[in-house]
Amino acid sequence: MDDVVILGIETSCDETAAAVVRNGSELLSNVINSQINVHRKFGGVVPEVASRKHIENISGVVEQALADAALDFGEIDVVAVTNRPGLIGALLVGVSFAKGLAYALDRPLIAVNHLEGHIYANFLENPDIEFPVVCLVVSGGHTSLVYMESHGCCEVMGETRDDAAGEAFDKVARFLGLGYPGGPAVERAARDGQPGIYQLPRVYLDRNDFEFSFSGLKTATMNQWNQLKRKQGFANVNDLAAEFQAALVEVLVEKTVLAGLTREVNSILLAGGVAANGLLREQLASRSREEGLRLYRPSMDLCTDNAAMIAGCAYHQYLRGETAPLNLNAYAGLDLL
Amino acid sequence: MIQFGERMARILKSGDIVYLMGELGAGKTTLARGLARGLGYQGRVTSPTFTVLNIYQGVLPVYHCDFYRLGEGDACDLGLEDFLEKDGVTLVEWPEQMARALPARGFAVRILLTDNDYDLPRIVQIRGLGNEYEARLEELKTVVSPGN
Numbered sequence: 374m375d376d377v378v379i380l381g382i383e384t385s386c387d388e389t390a391a392a393v394v395r396n397g398s399e400l401l402s403n404v405i406n407s408q409i410n411v412h413r414k415f416g417g418v419v420p421e422v423a424s425r426k427h428i429e430n431i432s433g434v435v436e437q438a439l440a441d442a443a444l445d446f447g448e449i450d451v452v453a454v455t456n457r458p459g460l461i462g463a464l465l466v467g468v469s470f471a472k473g474l475a476y477a478l479d480r481p482l483i484a485v486n487h488l489e490g491h492i493y494a495n496f497l498e499n500p501d502i503e504f505p506v507v508c509l510v511v512s513g514g515h516t517s518l519v520y521m522e523s524h525g526c527c528e529v530m531g532e533t534r535d536d537a538a539g540e541a542f543d544k545v546a547r548f549l550g551l552g553y554p555g556g557p558a559v560e561r562a563a564r565d566g567q568p569g570i571y572q573l574p575r576v577y578l579d580r581n582d583f584e585f586s587f588s589g590l591k592t593a594t595m596n597q598w599n600q601l602k603r604k605q606g607f608a609n610v611n612d613l614a615a616e617f618q619a620a621l622v623e624v625l626v627e628k629t630v631l632a633g634l635t636r637e638v639n640s641i642l643l644a645g646g647v648a649a650n651g652l653l654r655e656q657l658a659s660r661s662r663e664e665g666l667r668l669y670r671p672s673m674d675l676c677t678d679n680a681a682m683i684a685g686c687a688y689h690q691y692l693r694g695e696t697a698p699l700n701l702n703a704y705a706g707l708d709l710l
Numbered sequence: 711m712i713q714f715g716e717r718m719a720r721i722l723k724s725g726d727i728v729y730l731m732g733e734l735g736a737g738k739t740t741l742a743r744g745l746a747r748g749l750g751y752q753g754r755v756t757s758p759t760f761t762v763l764n765i766y767q768g769v770l771p772v773y774h775c776d777f778y779r780l781g782e783g784d785a786c787d788l789g790l791e792d793f794l795e796k797d798g799v800t801l802v803e804w805p806e807q808m809a810r811a812l813p814a815r816g817f818a819v820r821i822l823l824t825d826n827d828y829d830l831p832r833i834v835q836i837r838g839l840g841n842e843y844e845a846r847l848e849e850l851k852t853v854v855s856p857g858n
């Protein structure tokens with residue numbers, strides 16, 4: 374088969390991103406608008422949740438992705454874009470741009486689900502992962518366990534009922550004055566602390582299903598902080614951060630391993646921004662090893678939002694003939710996986 | 711808080727806006743879940759902090775927004791005016807983040823902690839913004855009792 378060069382575009386949330394991937398695994402470029410060179414090009418624009426910013430950024434980001442890949446527009450075989458879920462105004466910028474480009478170049482257009490894209494970050498680096506697999510998708514907006522029978526066949530086994538794990542990290546970090554983004558801030562503080570000195574709940578760990586809930590853990594952490602301050606006038610923020618992180622990670626790890634064993638898979642995949650958390654990577658690696666499961670996780674820069682994962686996912690959709698019409702729309706909704 | 715929301719939902723109608731205020735962990739999303747339940751939606755009601763907008767299809771569509779991460783300049787990105795004009799009820803968490811961009815009408819609900827303790831019951835204050843909603847506070851008292 375001939376090479377397939379795919380340009381991926383991602384504007385579902387805060388980042389404007391474009392990437393070029395050959396044959397689903399060969400990363401030719403990967404540009405995210407928070408990257409320093411694009412910043413300079415656009416006068417230091419800080420990425421925000423605003424379609425206006427996506428509009429300002431998208432041409433430059435796409436051109437940069439082609440320049441980094443040393444390709445012309447004519448050498449792109451397929452245009453892929455995230456069309457769900459996300460902020461509707463933000464999604465529409467990428468979708469409209471991709472449609473225009475696909476039409477002008479007379480190339481097929483492929484619509485990608487952002488969450489499925491996160492999962493496919495794993496296949497970029499390990500195209501030969503054996504199915505079936507269970508994947509933990511864990512980010513600021515999502516906490517889901519997904520079972521995949523084969524490429525493109527995703528079944529959501531369980532999700533969060535309230536806050537996503539990344540959101541709990543951010544909000545606890547802000548409450549404890551640890552800074553932003555919350556994930557790395559809590560992780561840093563936890564390194565100087567000890568879990569177990571304070572006690573926080575492992576929510577839903579006793580349940581034999583794959584649902585998550587992190588709102589209660591967030592509130593319990595804040596409550597413990599307030600109570601310690603009131604009763605003792607002092608609380609060790611590092612110890613509390615360590616216990617919070619341990620409680621959250623233990624639930625994620627045990628539920629994921631249980632999901633893998635229940636579905637009798639050989640491999641576990643990790644995806645999404647929280648996959649960059651060191652304790653989660655470490656604990657999931659060690660528990661997977663104990664249970665005889667093989668663990669795959671993307672390298673750090675492919676965990677957070679990017680367009681390489683969109684192009685990678687689109688490659689497998691392209692092989693299945695799943696192209697999108699030029700009247701493609703964008704959808705804010707979450708329940709489309 | 712769920713029950714409170716379910717009761718309050720009885721007097722909500724298409725085009726209504728409910729602003730939900732209160733610090734982290736106060737119970738804004740839980741109250742939104744109750745309101746959505748009361749409006750006939752039984753599915754998952756999760757925090758829209760990262761997604762910014764969740765849409766639930768109940769008897770009426772419910773637009774559940776959260777402006778925690780946003781600033782004043784981001785209002786046009788949401789298509790806010792689009793769904794405010796449509797059928798449905800709009801619930802807004804952290805409206806303070808873009809107060810000037812939001813319509814000055816609706817129920818403003820503030821959830822307060824007692825003694826800064828998350829284990830104790832909450833105090834809920836409701837104000838009517840604009841003449842219509844001020845007048846409807848009386849109707850609200852028929853479904854939720856003050857001081858309870």
